[in-house]
Each structure stands twice: as structure tokens, then as C-alpha cells.
Amino acid sequence: MPRLSGFFKSIFILLLLAAAPAAAGQEHHSLQPFSVQPLKERGRAADFSLKDMEGRKRTLGEFRGKVLLVHFWASWCEPCKKEFPALSALASEFGPKGLVVLGVAEDSRERVEAFMKENRAGFPILFDQYGSVMRDYRVSLIPVSVIVGKDGFIEGTLLGPREYGSPEAHEYFEKILK
Template sequence: MKKYRRPVQIVILLLVVILGGYAIGSAVLGSHDRLQVGDKAPSFSLLGIDGRVHHLKEYEGKAMVINFWGSWCKPCVKEMPALQQQAEKWKDKGVVVLGINAGEDEMTVQNFAEDRGVTFPILLDPNSDAVRDYNISPLPTTFFVSAKGNITSIHQGELDLNTLDSQIGQLVAP
């Protein structure tokens, strides 16, 4: 028995450190309910208006701009051209612009995208799954996500071309 004493002590203390560290760590890191800069972008799988299911996973390794919008929301409509322009500009540098529509149906969204000449992927979120996971309250809200999948900036409200350009610039810069 005696010779097992030391290993038993070490195992128990290690367990305390691991379990306790996990509990304290998750209390420190996971205590906030809302998404913050530095958090991992929550995953989603949503149907796009192109008829394909888009997963966050498939964009791994690419810098992303995720824009939550609705056709009834005026600032969202206003910033669409800027987003479209930036999507085209940064496409070759590996930046993906995604639009997630908050709760409207396919027809409304499709018509909207056609009318405004939006060509970047637009995803439908009929059950507000992504809206919930991303804690969206006002529209539009735009998330800038690094190639590593971390949120580097959250912008609530309308984005103008210049802000958008500089934000994406920072995202791509090493």
C-alpha cells in the first residue's frame, strides 16, 4: 500500500487541477451570454438562395464578413451596394462576404437580391437559428471574422464603404 501513496496523491491533485481548472476556466471565459470580439464565430448551416446548404465550416481558413439583414430594414438596404462592391473587390484575396437574412422567405429574398444585383451568397434563416446564436438585436449587424474563425469586430448599424474597406483591410493584413 505504502508505495502507491505518492502516485495516488499526484493523481488526485492532478484531477483537482484539471477539473477545477476547467470549471474556473469556463467560468472566466464563458460567463458572458452575448458574443464578443475574440469569440469563435458560432457555426451554422443554412440554405442559400442558390439552393445550396452553406456551412460555416466550408469557409474555414478564409476571412469572412457576415452581414445580418432584412429587406424591411432601411439601413440594411442602403449598405447592400457597399457590401456587394467590397465582395467583388476582395474576392481574389480570399475574403468571403455572406449575407444572412433574418426570417424572410425565399421569394422575398430572391427578388431583393435580383433587384439590387447582389451576387455574394445570401442565406436564409427562417427559424432565426443563426440570429439567436449570434445574439442579433438590431439590424443590420455585421461580424468580421478572421481566417482562424475568431470574431475580430462587430458592427451594429449601417456600414459605409470606407469603414467596410478599412475593416476588411485589417482582417486580411497579417
């Protein structure tokens, strides 16, 4: 159990650091450089079962052996909207190489469907309307992405809006997918 508490302590500290600009009254809508925050102690990613846009139940376990980018977002979140096209492009480019991007929406189905009429997702969108998966992953702010390795353990997090189309992002995913 000490490993688990260290893992959650690391996540909590990272989330506090991400919240600092907002707490200081500095709203941050620009995309930040791509930089994965590694964890001091890797923990197993919490399994989940959420419905996708077609109403099918999807679980973390069905993607075993793949690298996952679990992206927590909402249709009303301006920074989330800004990074959405680059996430779709990332999924298209690295999907054939073993990357699975999962968009976990903290939103109602109706709002997400309206958003999708104007924005194409190149990855599955899952609904977490009541925030249960967000709580399991200790996510209190969005956007946040969690990188899950092929072994099912969390590699690191990306807090806040990121430049997923940057050379740094491409280099990171080329390396982790080998």
C-alpha cells in the same frame, strides 16, 4: 466556461448600445462611419448550416482559413437596403484577397428573391427565416455584421448600417487580410 460568458456579455452590451437610439425613438437610417467594435474576449464563431439562393446547404466551416463578414439583414429593412450596394462592391474587391461576405437573411425566400430582382448581390445569400443563427450569434437588431478571422474566432462586430465603401473600411480589410 467563464470565457464564453464574457464573450456573450460583450456581445449583449454592444447590442444594447446599438439599440439605444431606437429605444429613445430616434430611428437611424443613415449610414454610420465604418468602425469595428472589438470584443474584450474573442470567442469561436458558432457553426451553422443554412440554404443559399440555389438551395445548397452552406456551413461556416467551408470557409475555414478565410476572413468572413457575416452580415445579418432583411429585405424589409431600410438601412439594410442602403448599405447593400457597398457590401456587394466590398465582396467583389476583397473576395480575391480572401474576404467572404455572407448575407444571412432573416426573411422568407420569396421576399429575398423579390429584393434580388432589383438588387445584385456580389456574395452568397443564406436564409435564416426562423432566426436560429441570429440567436446563436446573439443578434436582436439588424443590420449587424460579425467579422470572423481566418482562425474561426470573432474579431468584432459592426452594429447598425455602415459605410462599407469608405476608406476606413478598405484600410481595415487590407490590414486584416494580410
